[in-house]
Amino acid sequence: MFNGLSAFPLTPMNMKGPNETSFVRLIERLTEAEVDSIGALGSTGSYAYLNRAERAQIIQLAVQHAGPIPVMAGIGATSTREVLHLAEDAQQAGASALLLAPVSYQPLTSEEVYELYRSVSAEISVPLCVYDNPRTTRFEFTDELHGRIAQLPNIASIKIPGVPADPQAAKERISRLRKLIPSHVSIGISGDPLAATGLNAGCELWYSVLGGLFPEMALALTRAAQSGNAALAEQLSMRLSPLWALFNQHGSVRVVAAAAELLGHASAPCLPAPLQALNAAERAALATLLDELAL
Template identity: 80%
Template sequence: MFSGLSAFPLTPMNAKGPDEAAFVCLIERLAEAKVDSIGALGSTGSYAYLNRAERARVARLAVQHAGQVPVMVGIGATSTREVLRLAEDAQLAGASALLLAPVSYQPLTSEEVYELYSSVSHELSVPLCVYDNPRTTHFEFSDELHGRIARLPGVASIKIPGVPAEPEAARERVARLRKLIPSHVSIGISGDPWAATGLNAGCEIWYSVLGGLFPQAALALTRAAQRGDAALAEQLSRQLAPLWAMYNQHGSARVTAAAAELLGYVNAPCLPAPLQALNNTERTTLASLLTKLAL
């Protein structure tokens, strides 16, 4: 399950908590599109804003409605104790893999991050994906730390936050990391604007925000890269550049939430307070862009 397109959907919210009906609809759309995997409770899925019971319920719903598509569930939390509890819940829900970011309040050292992954990996019965997301966690992995963690039992993939824009530099960056990790551990690209460049540079999987709401567009780009059509993959990404610009300006979760609201997939507001999606002017811009891009 650690190749191709992993689609990361929203966890729509309402005043009572997760909007289960809307979430199920999003999951069923992804299953119907035949994405390669689903990433529930990632950053786009607002995992940090949900309590344990809500996260367990969302994990169960994702697995129950994903059909044959494997589901990876995020288990990030600020203490190892809570991560282990969330891991148990996700495995009981039937998750095929788990996604772990080094979430913290106090800044973490490299040794503390290694011990987190070591403690968790030895307790799992399903594969683990390392979530490298410095913009959110404020922790930056070194390639050497990735190499150490990748040798822990059950670690199956590393989700990196981006690659250099220049293709040759991107290939060199992926090659440097590949030399330090076992061959069975895949390298996945996140940060949608870098997806085409990352896949063309040798990343095996795209962990995609776009794919969580617009799976067909994300699949087209992924499949082009997988069959070696680097030019088409880059072309498809360039066509989406105005959307990437909105991601950079407002954050991908806010843009995705506003798009889902505009298209009627979820009720507004769908983000957990105090987060807010786009304002009226920004929504008008986004609505025009969605029409232009035929999304």
Template identity: 70%
Template sequence: MFTGLSAFPLTPMNEHGVDEGTFARLVERLAEAGVNAIGALGSTGSYAYLDRAERARVAQLAVTHAGTVPVMVGIGALRTRQVLELAEDAQRAGASAVLLAPVSYQPLTEDEVFGLYRTVATSLSVPLCVYDNPGTTRFTFSDELHERIAQLPQVKSIKIPAVPADPAAAGARVARLRALLPPEVTIGVSGDALAATGLNAGCSAWYSVLGGLFPRTALAISRAALGGEAEQAQQLSEQLEPLWALFRQHGSLRVIATAAELQGWASSPCLPLPLDTLGAADRQALAAQLDKLALA
């Protein structure tokens, strides 16, 4: 499940709670499209804004409605105790894997982060994906720390941030990390605008925001890249540059949530306050791009 397209859906919600029916339909849409895995309660899934009971329920819904598609569930939280509880809930729900970011309020040291992963990894009965997301956590993994963590039991993939835009630099980045990891630990790329570059550079998986709403569009890119059609994958990604520009300007979560509302796949509001979707002018610009790009 740590190769190919891992699609990360929204968790639509308002101040009264999670919109369970809408979430279930989003997950079913991903399963019907044939994604390789579903990543519930990632950053796109707004996991940090939900309490334990809500997260357990979302995990249950994801597994139930994913059919035969494996589900990875985010378990990041401020305290190790909470992470262990969330891991237990995810496993009880039937998750095939868990995703862990080093969430913090006080800045964490490398030893503290290693200690977190060691404690969690040794308690799991399912695989773990390391979530390297400095834009959200404000923690930057060194390659040496990735090497240490990758030796732990159950660690099977690393979700890295966007690779450099230059293909040669991207290839060097992935090769440098690959050389430090056990062969069974895959490298998956995030940062959708550079996902094709990352896959062409040797990443095995794409952990995708876009794929969580428009799975067939994302599958076309990932299948081309992983099938050896590097130029085709790059061309397909470049066609989406207007969308990538909006991601860079507003953040992918706000854009993809607005897109879900515009498509009629989620009611407004679908983000937890104080987060909000795009304002009128930007919403109109996104609607125009959705019509032009014909995402699926």
């Protein structure tokens, strides 16, 4: 399951908590599009804002409605004890893999992060993806730490942030990391604006925010890169440049949430408070852009 397009949908919210009806509709859209995997409760899925029971229910719904498509479940939390509880819940719900970021309140050391992955990898029975997300966690992985963690049991993939924009520099970055990790551990690109560059540089999959709402467009870009058509992949990404600019300006989750509201896939507001999507003027500009891009 760690290749191709892994689509990360929103977890739409309402005043009572997760909007299960809207979430199921999003999962069914991904199933119909035949994405390669679904990443439920990633950062786009607002995992940090949900309690344990809500997270367990969201994973159950994702698995129930994903059909044959494997579901990866986010299990990040501030304590190893809670992470292990969430891992147990996700496995019982039928998740095919787990996604773990080193979430913290106190800043973590490299040894503390290693011990987190060592403790969790020893207790689970499904593959684990290492979520390298320094913008959110404020923790900077080194390639050497990735190499140590990748030797642990059940580690199957590393979800890295954006690569350098220069294609050659991107290839060199992926090559450096690849030399330090086992061949069975995949490297997946996140940070949608650089997805085409990362895939063309050798990443095996795209962990995609865009794919969670617009799977057909994300699949087209992914398949172009997988087939060796680097130029087409870059062309498709360049077409989305105005959307990437909004991602960079506002944060991808706010933009995708506003898009979901505008297109009727989620009721407004759909983000957990205090998060907000976009203001009226920004939403109007986004609506125009979605029309122009035929999304």
